[in-house]
Amino acid sequence: MSKVPPAAELAKIDHQPPETPWMGTPVEFRPGTWCYSGKPKVVEELGLPNAREWSPADEDWKLPDGWQKIIYEGFKERLGKYRSLKIFMDICVRCGACADKCHFFLGTGDPKNMPVLRAELLRSVYRKDFTTAGKILGGFAGARELTVDVLKEWFYYFYQCTECRRCSVFCPYGIDTAEVTMMARELLHLVGVNINWILEPAANCSRTGNHLGLQPHTFRDCIDSLCEDIEEVTGLHIEVPLNKKGAEVLFLTPSADVFADPGIYTFMGYILLFEHIGLDYTMTTYASEGGNFGLFTNQETMKKLNAKMYAEAKRLGVKWILGGECGHMWRVIHQYMDTMNGPADFLEVPVSPITGTKFENAKSTKMVHITEFTADLIQHNKLKLDPHRNNHRTVTFHDSCNTSRAMGLFEEPRYILKNVVNNFHEMPETTIREQTFCCGSGTGLNTDEYMEMRMRGGFPRANAVKHVHEKHGVDLLSCICAIDRATLSTLMQYWVPMVDAAGVHELVGNALVMEGENERTTDLREEPLADVEGEDDAV
Amino acid sequence: MDLTSLLTQKKAAILDGWFDRIVASYPPDSAKMLKKNDRFSNPLGSTLFREIDRLFDELLTGGVHVDRVTLSLDSLMRIKAVQDFAPSEAIGFVFSLKEAIRSNLTAELQEDGLAKDLVVYESRIDELALISFDVYMKCREAIFQLKTDELKRQTHKLLERANRIGGTAQK
Ligand code: SF4
Ligand code: SF4
Numbered sequence: 001m002s003k004v005p006p007a008a009e010l011a012k013i014d015h016q017p018p019e020t021p022w023m024g025t026p027v028e029f030r031p032g033t034w035c036y037s038g039k040p041k042v043v044e045e046l047g048l049p050n051a052r053e054w055s056p057a058d059e060d061w062k063l064p065d066g067w068q069k070i071i072y073e074g075f076k077e078r079l080g081k082y083r084s085l086k087i088f089m090d091i092c093v094r095c096g097a098c099a100d101k102c103h104f105f106l107g108t109g110d111p112k113n114m115p116v117l118r119a120e121l122l123r124s125v126y127r128k129d130f131t132t133a134g135k136i137l138g139g140f141a142g143a144r145e146l147t148v149d150v151l152k153e154w155f156y157y158f159y160q161c162t163e164c165r166r167c168s169v170f171c172p173y174g175i176d177t178a179e180v181t182m183m184a185r186e187l188l189h190l191v192g193v194n195i196n197w198i199l200e201p202a203a204n205c206s207r208t209g210n211h212l213g214l215q216p217h218t219f220r221d222c223i224d225s226l227c228e229d230i231e232e233v234t235g236l237h238i239e240v241p242l243n244k245k246g247a248e249v250l251f252l253t254p255s256a257d258v259f260a261d262p263g264i265y266t267f268m269g270y271i272l273l274f275e276h277i278g279l280d281y282t283m284t285t286y287a288s289e290g291g292n293f294g295l296f297t298n299q300e301t302m303k304k305l306n307a308k309m310y311a312e313a314k315r316l317g318v319k320w321i322l323g324g325e326c327g328h329m330w331r332v333i334h335q336y337m338d339t340m341n342g343p344a345d346f347l348e349v350p351v352s353p354i355t356g357t358k359f360e361n362a363k364s365t366k367m368v369h370i371t372e373f374t375a376d377l378i379q380h381n382k383l384k385l386d387p388h389r390n391n392h393r394t395v396t397f398h399d400s401c402n403t404s405r406a407m408g409l410f411e412e413p414r415y416i417l418k419n420v421v422n423n424f425h426e427m428p429e430t431t432i433r434e435q436t437f438c439c440g441s442g443t444g445l446n447t448d449e450y451m452e453m454r455m456r457g458g459f460p461r462a463n464a465v466k467h468v469h470e471k472h473g474v475d476l477l478s479c480i481c482a483i484d485r486a487t488l489s490t491l492m493q494y495w496v497p498m499v500d501a502a503g504v505h506e507l508v509g510n511a512l513v514m515e516g517e518n519e520r521t522t523d524l525r526e527e528p529l530a531d532v533e534g535e536d537d538a539v
Numbered sequence: 540m541d542l543t544s545l546l547t548q549k550k551a552a553i554l555d556g557w558f559d560r561i562v563a564s565y566p567p568d569s570a571k572m573l574k575k576n577d578r579f580s581n582p583l584g585s586t587l588f589r590e591i592d593r594l595f596d597e598l599l600t601g602g603v604h605v606d607r608v609t610l611s612l613d614s615l616m617r618i619k620a621v622q623d624f625a626p627s628e629a630i631g632f633v634f635s636l637k638e639a640i641r642s643n644l645t646a647e648l649q650e651d652g653l654a655k656d657l658v659v660y661e662s663r664i665d666e667l668a669l670i671s672f673d674v675y676m677k678c679r680e681a682i683f684q685l686k687t688d689e690l691k692r693q694t695h696k697l698l699e700r701a702n703r704i705g706g707t708a709q710k
Contacts, residue, residue, distance in 0.1 A: 030623055032682075100572045106582060108622065111568035212697075222696040259696035428579050448686040455621040455682070463582035490689045494681060495617065 026149045027156040029057045032452030035159060035195035035445065042196065045203045046301060050192025056155060061148070067191040068146050072129060074190045078183055079130065085183050088175050089126045092116065098167040098177070103438050104160050107456035112157050115167035115177040121154055122184050155193050158184040160453065162442035163296075164401035169434050181443075186298045194297075198444035202293035205305050209288045210255035216242075216285035222258045223267075223283075230268050233526060235518035238275050243316065244282035248353060250313045251281045253324025254291045254482035262502055263485050265524045266325055269509025273374065276512050277354050277382060281322065287312040290329040291482060295336075296444040303340045306332055310344055313366075320350035321367040325503045327402035327442065327481035330369060334407040337365050355380040369403075371412040371480060374508060378419050384513040387422050389520060392530035393476045394423040395507070396468050398461065398488065399436035400481035410434075413480050413504050420511035425472040431464035441487035454487065455494050462495035469496050477501045540647075542656040543599060549643050550595060556639035557591055561632045564624070583618065590614050594667065595636075603666045612667070612674045620678035629675055633668040637661055 034056045043051035054062050064070065079086050098115040100106065105113035112118065120142070127134030127143035134143030144150065163178035188194065201211035208215060214222075223240050231237050241247060253270065257263040274281055287308045294302030313321055323329060347366035350359040357376045359368045377383050397417060403409040410433050417424055431437050440457025441450075468474040477488055477499050488501035510523045522528055546553065562570040562584070573584035590611040597608050619629035640660070641648065648654050691698065 028623075032621075033623070100575070100580065105569070105572075106580075109565040109569040109573060109583060111566050114568075212694075214697075218697075218700070221700055225696055225699065256693070259694060261692040261695035264696060430579050448689060451682055451686055452621040455685075459618070460579070460582050463586070464579055467578065486689070486693060489692060490685050493685055493688065494621075 027153050029152075029156070032450065033160075034156060034453075035197050035447055035450050038192075038194040038196045038199040042199045042203045043192065043194065046199060046206070046297070048189055048192070048194065048199070052192065054192075056152075061152070061193065063148070063151070063191050063193075067151075070190050071146060071151075071187050074187050075126070075129070078186065079126075082179075082183070084176070084179060088119065088177075088180055089123055089130075091173050092119065092123070092175055093173070095172065097170045097172060098175075101167045101170045102161075102177075103164070103166065103440055103460045104162075104453075104457045107440065107459035108160075108453075112153075113160060115161075115171075118157055118161055119175070119177050119180045121150075121157055122180055125150065151188075151191075151193065154184055155188060158188070159195060159445065160457075162401070162438045162440065162445060162457065164438035164442060165405040166401070166435065166438065169405065182295075185296070189298055195444070195447075197447035197450075198293055198296045201291075201444070202297050202301050202305070205289045205291075205293055205308075206301070209284075209286045209308070211289055211291065211293065212255065212259075214255065214259070214288070219255070219258060219285045219288050226258070226264055226268055227271070229264075229524075229526075230271060233268075233520065233522060233524055234272070234514055236275070236514055236516060238271055240271060241282045242285055245315075246317050247282035248280040248319050249282075250316055250318040250321045251283050251324065252287070252290045252309055252321060252329070253283075254326045254329065255289045256291075256482045256486060257324060257503075258288075260482075260486055262489060262500065262506070262525075263482050265506040265509070266485065266503025268524045269503065269505030269507070269512075270324060270370065272509045272512050272514060273383075273505065276384075276514055277377065279353065282316060282318065284312045284316065290324055290326040292328055292332045293444060295328050295332050299340075302332060302336065306337055307341050310341060313344070314346055319348040320362070321347070322350075322370060322373060323367050324370050325480040325482065325485075325505060327400045327483055330409075331402040331406040333365050333367050337367075352376055354382050369407075369409060369412070371409065371416060371504060374505070375412040375415045378416060385420055385508075385511045386513050387420050387511050389510045389523065389529055390421045390507050391423065392523070392528070393421070393507075394425065394472060394474045395421045395476045395478050396425055396427055396465065396474045397432070397504075398427075398439070398465075398477055398479040398484060399432050399434075400479055400484050401436065401438050401442060403480055404436050405434055408434075409480075413478075416504055416508060417478065420507045423472075425468050425474055427464040427468050431460070437461040437464065439481075439484050439487045439491060441491075442483055446483055446487045451490075455491070458487070458491040459495065461488075462491050465492065465499055466496045469499055475499050478504050478507060480504050540651070542653045542660065545644060545647055545653070546599060546640070546660070553636075553639050553643050554591060554595060556643055557595075557636050558587060560635035560639060561587060561591070564628065564632070586614055586618065591636075598660060598663050598667075603663050603670070605670065608667060608670060609674060612671050613678075616671060616674040617678050620675055620682065626672070626675060630668055630671045633664060633671055636664055 037054050040051040050064050052062050102113055102115050124142055124144045125146045127141055133141040158181050161181040163181050165178045168176040204211050204213035220242060227238050257267040292302055292305045294305040343364040344366045350362050350366055350368045355376055362368050437460040441454045465477055475498055485501050485503055492499045506524055562573045575581045576585050576588050578585045593611045
């Protein structure tokens with residue numbers, strides 16, 4: 001008999017990573033795992049420091065002289081200004097409850113994506129510079145020097161956090177790693193370490209009003225073209241009022257709804273709804289972006305972009321603002337607007353002109369979420385709906401991080417779906433509502449050079465969709481966020497190719513029975529309805 | 540006992556060994572977490588569990604049914620194709636099954652003269668590795684396609700508009 005060689009010799013594959021402690025393992029910048037840096041022109045336009053050509057893959061990041069001191073001062077200032085930051089730096093007991101809750105950890109298997117270690121990246125420097133124990137004991141107290149390698153690590157991992165706040169749901173102390181990430185990104189901005197996919201949209205919104213920098217005539221053209229599409233499907237000719245002074249309501253939505261697939265179908269849904277109820281509204285071409293890219297940049301930019309929306313509301317003389325299906329627009333309105341720019345006293349407390357419902361929850365910001373508005377219409381029986389028109393779809397609902405964990409909007413979208421869709425199945429409960437998994441591309445990480453990392457981060461979400469797809473035949477993933485509509489489409493294409501993404505108001509638009517419309521044979525995507533002929537037979 | 544019965548009998552231990560060898564390619568802190576077998580709170584680990592189990596059964600049934608193993612390999616390679624693995628590392632997990640089998644059957648292989656039968660199994664494992672490579676490449680190509688398709692969607696109406704204006708200008 002031949003002698004069997006020892007197992008390890010025959011099939012030896014050495015792919016075990018070295019066992020270095022996490023603090024000592026430097027980051028490797030592989031393609032697909034980092035975003036391009038801010039273009040100098042854009043950085044300057046936003047008034048941010050250290051505009052220059054550089055790339056994260058370069059050895060030399062061209063940091064300004066005395067960059068450690070700049071960060072130290074910036075850190076000190078923020079610790080004084082935000083009590084929460086100081087608390088988050090001090091109170092973590094490393095219980096590990098958050099460790100396996102982050103989608104980036106679950107999708108990468110990289111321990112530095114455990115929220116506790118992500119925050120530790122900042123905390124270790126905090127300990128060194130701001131605590132007595134750290135100053136004396138150094139590494140023994142988990143403290144470390146801020147070196148270029150540490151800064152690179154900050155950049156790598158704080159742009160591997162989508163500020164989704166899932167970890168905070170599980171932390172017994174309520175430590176919000178999302179806010180730690182926000183602070184870390186602000187500190188990085190101080191020395192010119194940034195990404196273009198966030199800064200360019202922020203600059204465009206600031207200058208032209210929307211993230212692609214579309215000028216008013218182009219914006220109008222896109223809307224007109226969508227109205228033509230509506231006419232094709234319904235036979236109705238509808239016009240969308242733009243910059244109309246004295247309208248009752250200003251409608252703001254992410255600009256992507258006007259030009260990006262599949263957001264445009266959601267937009268068609270909004271327009272049909274407003275026509276259906278005869279709403280006196282206007283849109284604006286000057287603050288034509290609901291999404292606030294300042295949230296991912298710094299407080300000042302966030303405040304400015306938010307203020308622009310309110311300046312438009314004032315200029316146009318509307319009574320209140322209705323906001324479309326967006327994620328970060330709502331995080332800003334719900335959590336920061338009031339302290340930054342509020343209360344918006346020149347507006348009125350929103351009252352639905354159709355049902356008379358007063359939206360007391362929007363008393364201060366004067367801005368109502370469209371799913372609150374539509375759910376109220378349905379509850380008062382003000383909409384004529386035919387859910388059969390969505391029978392060609394089996395639907396599930398993805399709670400977007402911002403609308404769920406940052407504002408608790410769980411029931412309204414579900415109530416609407418229940419009324420416009422016949423085939424609906426929830427994903428498992430540990431993956432929805434406050435425990436929802438992020439799309440993996442939020443906080444301005446939805447850029448193509450970052451595709452591999454996005455696919456990892458979105459894997460836990462996709463995994464739950466795959467489950468309902470296999471079990472119930474779900475083929476449509478609905479949501480109420482523009483970034484989600486865009487990124488979930490891509491995520492599905494990779495992980496669960498038979499599933500599309502859609503906004504909730506696209507399904508509303510399909511179901512709305514409009515006065516004077518042609519009989520619908522297709523949905524808003526111009527795809528055939530289920531059993532159009534079969535239904536005729538049944539009548 | 541013939542080799543197939545032996546492999547069936549020792550399936551749990553072999554799969555454990557295979558699983559451990561695969562998660563060893565992740566940092567030690569993560570490897571611990573990956574062992575929790577819950578489909579939703581640990582999608583990575585549970586996908587691994589599920590698919591290596593299926594692949595192992597497939598090997599035992601007497602051949603490599605290309606369509607069925609491709610499905611399992613697709614689930615695994617789709618993950619590996621977006622993680623920090625070189626292609627050789629991504630595919631390497633298939634070979635670690637050989638190691639898992641041999642280390643669980645060391646005594647039996649020496650005594651019963653089963654080594655020859657093992658060669659049959661090992662060539663099936665090689666076959667799996669070859670299919671994995673095709674699947675891996677398909678996943679990598681899919682990533683490039685994602686980028687192009689996403690760009691088109693992101694600017695859908697603008698492209699339509701540009702085409703319209705272009706069309707008018709041509710007339
Ligand atoms: S906020 Fe979200 S992305 Fe960031 S560490 Fe927590 S779970 Fe991860
Ligand atoms: S759950 Fe909270 S206290 Fe526990 S390790 Fe995570 S951040 Fe620290």
